[in-house]
Amino acid sequence: MICLAERVKSNVDLRVGGEFSSRMEAKDGSVGFDFSGIYTSVVPYHALEFQFGNREANVQFVQSGSDVNVRVTFDAEQLHPIEHQREGWQAILNNFKRYVESR
Secondary structure (H helix, E strand, C coil): CCCCCCEEEEEECCCCCCEEEEEEECCCCCCEEEEEEEEEEEECCCEEEEEECCEEEEEEEEEECCEEEEEEEECCCCCCCHHHHHHHHHHHHHHHHHHHHHC
């Protein structure tokens, strides 16, 4: 699996009914994809739910001592193996972790 989150462009309207869109691609631009959807639930500091296409995802922010664990549950699609999909979501979370820790 190629980590696509090297270059990211995104727009976010973080409210119920708000839309988001992201373009993720390799640094050299050789491969990439668009990802967009609508927020269906926003609970500040605790959880987000959204629809993307005909699928849904849930993101939970779970306090663990002084840390926060981010847990993503998503409806898998049928085109790609589930393991590749997990790896893709994990790559996004790993990049988010690096970004947060660098601030």
